[in-house]
Amino acid sequence: MARVTPRKPVTDANPRDRLLEAAIRLLAAGGPEALQARRLAAEVGTSTMAVYTHFGGMGQLITEIMREGFIRFGRRMEKVPRGDDPVADLLALGLAYRDHALENPQLYRLMFGVTSPGGRQGGKDLALSAVANALPEGQAAFAQLVAVVTRVIEAGPCEEEPASAAAQIWSAIHGYVLLEIAGFFGDDDGVERFLLPLGTKLAVGIGAAPEHAARCARLIGAGRGVP
Amino acid sequence: MARVTPRKPVTDANPRDRLLEAAIRLLAAGGPEALQARRLAAEVGTSTMAVYTHFGGMGQLITEIMREGFIRFGRRMEKVPRGDDPVADLLALGLAYRDHALENPQLYRLMFGVTSPGGRQGGKDLALSAVANALPEGQAAFAQLVAVVTRVIEAGPCEEEPASAAAQIWSAIHGYVLLEIAGFFGDDDGVERFLLPLGTKLAVGIGAAPEHAARCARLIGAGRGVP
DNA sequence: ATCCAACCATAACGATGTTATGCCTAAGAA
DNA sequence: TTCTTAGGCATAACATCGTTATGGTTGGAT
The missing domain is CATH 1.10.10.60 (Homeodomain-like)
Incomplete structure (x- = not known):
């Protein structure tokens, strides 16, 4: 017609x-x-x-969705305000990471190649080794984490390589987010019970003072408030 | 015919x-x-x-694959020898976790619902909240981690709840394994550069002595040897 | 006014999970 | 032994998916 x-x-x-x-x-x-x-x-x-x-085709469309997802993700990470305390910044970044992932769970899973329609790998041409190799959008988001981690390490006695430490912290929060999205934590408040304690341990592990990190976690946890 | x-x-x-x-x-x-x-x-x-x-149907078949995957996974975790040192046991368990996941990457991803053929959720009836709710096979595997974590906590001054600490450690290794399977770490030796340092930080975070945990990690890392 | 190239509506093709149908075998009863 | 019956599977069809072939339509350039 x-x-x-x-x-x-x-x-x-x-x-x-x-x-x-x-x-x-x-x-x-x-x-x-x-x-x-x-x-x-x-x-x-x-x-x-x-x-x-x-x-x-649908494959390239999914690739573009992944690219757009990483762009939005990077923008969200950039918007997290940075203050004078690197440890507080690290925890705040982790919380924003988790918030964004849980607000866009399907997009997050697609970005990291953990799901794809039709069972076929969505973005074969931009590969999954986003940080290591291709996909500059993914590198930009990861660079934000490296920057914050670098500040924490430089402020303390730890001598770990920032990129290596950032990869470890990324692993931890990535696993936490996926398990929370999948529902493994049930109705618990995952942030209070798991994410903030996990972030505190890792911050201490890269040189933050334990009591300082714990205080930052308490403040951030309290700042979330109840809806 | x-x-x-x-x-x-x-x-x-x-x-x-x-x-x-x-x-x-x-x-x-x-x-x-x-x-x-x-x-x-x-x-x-x-x-x-x-x-x-x-x-x-294919859906229930995938459910049974997930169940069988968790059974094999639990058996593998049971076979990890336990010694006198809880910290060494924790790191050894983490390494075995990673080895098993990387030996069966597709099965591992299917087990945790991060992939499924045809885009439809594979195991809707056994749910993904394996630890929190259903799937006793998954609970059995998680219980092994809780047991080892409990020993570490009891040996030190930390007072964290074992199940909560175990969930944090599980998050970290789960994220690490998925990123390594996806190829995000490129050709690096992820165990040396990321997994053992990550495990050391978490062990210290739940009460292990820092120098002791570092020594355990060095021993285990050296014990892997080159093929 | 004419032509052209991009864009897309339609319809068909191969492949997928699923279902309907009926045969066929193995086991039990007379 | 023979008959009956119920479960298991081969065959074929159906709905839906991504994809492709084909041709018409449209807007701008010449």
Whole structure:
């Protein structure tokens, strides 16, 4: 049937961005299984061919979703305010990391390659070794953590290499977030019971004074408040 | 066509176990995308109907794979020898955890719900909150960690709750293992550079003496040797 | 006015999980 | 031994998925 309004800019965004936005929205709402070409085409009012003209296929579309996810993630990490106390900054960064991941659980899982629609690896061309090799967007986010860790190490007697220490801290929070997203912690307040104690131990492990780190954790924990 | 040998026990296992074994083998060899009903049927020399007769569908089959994975995982953790030094035991347990996960990366990822064929959640009926709620097989494996952590805490001045401390340590090693499986650490020796330092920090965080924990890590790291 | 190249709607193809149908074998009862 | 019965599986079809082939439409350049 002929369209009634041939020139109808539903949004001012170009079709490619509209597809990407709709894909991220579908992923967040229905999980990876909702990322289907036909459903996506219906969402933006076009046909499945648009996916192939603008992305080349579902695989490359998922790659672009991952890239956009890392960009948003990096921006969120940048927005965390930095103060005079490196230990407090480290804990605050960890909390923001967890908040962002739990606000976008499906996107977070897709970013780290732990899930992908259709079982096929989403971003084969940008590889999963994001920090080590490709994907500059991932490196930018990781660099923020390295910077904060460097300040903690320089303020104390520890001599560990900052990048190595940052990788350890990243491992810990990554595992914590995935377990919380998967529901392994049930109804417990994971931040109070697990994340802040874990962050405190790691901060002390890279040279922070134990009583100082504990005080920072208490302050940050209290600052969260109850909704 | 009529079968030449109607009574041909290819293996002495019943069809259900043969399907489960073949499924785990397919998963390990080809990843989640290789877990297909037709391929599985061809592997055991039957038709896709066998999957529905014995499991009810691919979803329940994946659930059984997860259960079998947790059983094997728990057995592996049990086999780690325990000595007089709780800190050494904790680090050894962490190393065995990592070894087993890296020997069965696809199974490990499926167990923790971080991947699933066809994008649909594999084990909806046994839920992912394995430790908190269902799946006794997962609880058994987690209990091993709690036991070792309890010994470390009781030997030192720390008063943290063992289950909470164990969850933190589990988070850390889980995140480390997933990042290593995904290739984020490149060609580095992750055990030396990340896992042992991480384990040392956490052991100290739950009350181990810093120099003692460092010595245990050096001994265990040296004991790995080069192949 | 004409042409062209990009874009996309339609329809078909291969492959997937699933289901309907019926045969066929093995075990138990007469 | 023969008949009955119930479970197990082979076959084939169906719905849905990603993908591709084809051709029409549209907006701008010449």
